[in-house]
Amino acid sequence: MAxxxxxxxxxxxxxxxxxxxxxxxxxxxxxxxxxxxxxxxxALTGNPHDAADxxxxxxxxxxxxxVSVQRKGDDPLAYVRRxxxxxxxxxxxxxxxxxLVADLPDSGVVxxxxxxxxxxxxxxxxRSLPPRQRAVVVLRYYENxxxxxxxxxxxxxxxxxxxxSSKAMxxxxxxxxxx
Amino acid sequence: xDLDDELRRLFSDDRLDVHTTPxxxxxxxxxxxxxxxxxxxxxxxxxxVVLIGSGAALTQLPRSDDTAGDLLPTSTSSAxxxxxxxxxxxxxxxxxVTVDPPPSSNGSSTAKTESGQPIKTxxxxxxxxxxxxxxxxxxxxxxxxxxxxxxxATGSLIEPSSAADPENRCKAYATKSVPDANAVIISxxxxxxxxxxxxxxxxxxxxxxxxxxxxxKAAYQNATQSGSTLFAKMAATPAWSYVFETDxxxxxxxxxxxxxxxxxxx
Numbered sequence: 001m002a003x004x005x006x007x008x009x010x011x012x013x014x015x016x017x018x019x020x021x022x023x024x025x026x027x028x029x030x031x032x033x034x035x036x037x038x039x040x041x042x043a044l045t046g047n048p049h050d051a052a053d054x055x056x057x058x059x060x061x062x063x064x065x066x067v068s069v070q071r072k073g074d075d076p077l078a079y080v081r082r083x084x085x086x087x088x089x090x091x092x093x094x095x096x097x098x099x100l101v102a103d104l105p106d107s108g109v110v111x112x113x114x115x116x117x118x119x120x121x122x123x124x125x126x127r128s129l130p131p132r133q134r135a136v137v138v139l140r141y142y143e144n145x146x147x148x149x150x151x152x153x154x155x156x157x158x159x160x161x162x163x164x165s166s167k168a169m170x171x172x173x174x175x176x177x178x179x
Numbered sequence: 180x181d182l183d184d185e186l187r188r189l190f191s192d193d194r195l196d197v198h199t200t201p202x203x204x205x206x207x208x209x210x211x212x213x214x215x216x217x218x219x220x221x222x223x224x225x226x227x228v229v230l231i232g233s234g235a236a237l238t239q240l241p242r243s244d245d246t247a248g249d250l251l252p253t254s255t256s257s258a259x260x261x262x263x264x265x266x267x268x269x270x271x272x273x274x275x276v277t278v279d280p281p282p283s284s285n286g287s288s289t290a291k292t293e294s295g296q297p298i299k300t301x302x303x304x305x306x307x308x309x310x311x312x313x314x315x316x317x318x319x320x321x322x323x324x325x326x327x328x329x330x331x332a333t334g335s336l337i338e339p340s341s342a343a344d345p346e347n348r349c350k351a352y353a354t355k356s357v358p359d360a361n362a363v364i365i366s367x368x369x370x371x372x373x374x375x376x377x378x379x380x381x382x383x384x385x386x387x388x389x390x391x392x393x394x395x396k397a398a399y400q401n402a403t404q405s406g407s408t409l410f411a412k413m414a415a416t417p418a419w420s421y422v423f424e425t426d427x428x429x430x431x432x433x434x435x436x437x438x439x440x441x442x443x444x445x
Contacts (some may be wrong), residue, residue, distance in 0.1 A: 021273045023212070026211065027204055027205075027208045030203075030207050030208065031204045033205065034199055034203060034207075035196070035197075035199070038196070039195045039196055039197065041197070042195050042196075042197050044188055048197040051197050052197060052199075056203075056206065056210065056342065057342075057360070058345065059210075059211070060207055060210035060211045060213075060214055061211075061214060061215075061344065061345055062211075062345065063207060063208065063210070063211025063212075063215075064211045064212070064213075064214035064215040064218065065215070065443075066211070076278060077374075079345075086342075086347055087341070087343070087345070090342045090347045091341055091342065093337065094235040109254055117189075117192065117194050117195070117349045119332060120189060120192075122185050122186070122189050122313060123189060127240070137186065140433045141183070141186040141187050141190050142190040148329065152288035159401060169182060172182060173182060176182075
């Protein structure tokens with residue numbers, strides 16, 4: 001039908017050119033950054049499933065406005081990491097009722113994919129931290145960011161970074177001391 | 180023990196690696212494209228044609244299975260899983276009145292849905308001023324503009340929500356009828372700004388996942404197109420539009436979106 005043919009033509013014209021280039025560029029970014037982001041997400045969330053969900057949803061959002069993200073001139077990777085930390089903190093706020101019990105029952109089966117770091121006392125201790133404290137620890141020791149950079153990334157003051165960081169370190173020490 | 184060193188050691192541990200499936204990149208790129216289409220600007224809505232007769236609610240019908248397994252992640256939901264009230268639309272579309280048809284719309288009278296339901300054929304008759312159809316922005320118990328608290332009180336949303344934008348302003352919920360995490364987007368200022376309609380539901384004009392672009396244009400002759408997405412403005416307060424995402428030839432998702440939406444990624 002003629003109508004269909006006309007529509008197809010319009011669509012083809014619309015999806016060509018710059019759009020295709022942008023998509024290709026974004027796909028390349030995803031391919032390159034995915035393994036690192038998943039590691040970072042794993043450190044941030046404490047488990048690989050949440051890491052994969054977090055990376056997927058943040059990358060989709062960033063990709064949907066890829067042109068403007070690039071135009072800002074920031075390092076897109078830094079932007080993604082920042083969005084991941086903030087998204088994770090906000091998701092956790094909604095879920096915390098489920099996570100009040102920080103200690104896992106010591107009987108029971110741990111899913112194999114969760115168990116690779118499960119025996120590490122420090123990993124278990126990190127699990128007990130509220131996500132903002134954990135994010136501060138991850139940004140500092142995983143990303144090697146300065147206090148000012150962490151404050152900027154999380155949108156909080158330097159003072160808050162300091163206090164969150166010292167609270168986090170204190171409770172990690174306490175928990176590890178108990179073992 | 181030096182905790183700093185311990186932390187650095189832990190964070191450089193190989194066991195922190197998460198293995199990905201080879202199609203992970205494609206999934207992200209597809210998801211990003213989907214989000215972009217949903218957000219696509221709908222600034223140039225203008226009506227050419229009036230549709231007389233509209234209903235106040237969507238009619239939920241079991242989907243025909245010839246469209247199963249297509250692009251929507253929601254295609255596994257079944258009619259029985261929904262708690263929204265099935266509202267049978269109480270009208271029959273009576274006539275589509277064409278006023279100054281756009282050059283390419285002359286084929287509308289021949290359109291048929293895949294399920295064999297004829298779209299009401301056009302009977303050019305009365306010249307009426309072009310205007311969008313009147314229909315409230317409501318699906319089941321969820322209404323566009325509804326506050327988060329009211330929306331949660333309907334029991335249709337599945338908690339927890341997730342962030343709907345990188346700025347963490349808007350929230351996204353799955354619903355009992357649409358398992359997608361972004362089924363409903365809620366703005367702190369505007370309330371519900373977007374509802375994804377289950378894939379088995381039909382609009383009062385008979386459009387559903389699997390309908391062709393031609394059928395959408397025939398049913399919503401004021402529809403505007405941006406990329407592969409079509410927008411059909413509805414006359415209601417607050418103003419809203421149907422957003423029909425397509426793969427270029429047929430509809431892959433039907434969304435209801437508040438025109439005054441203020442969530443950056445919606």
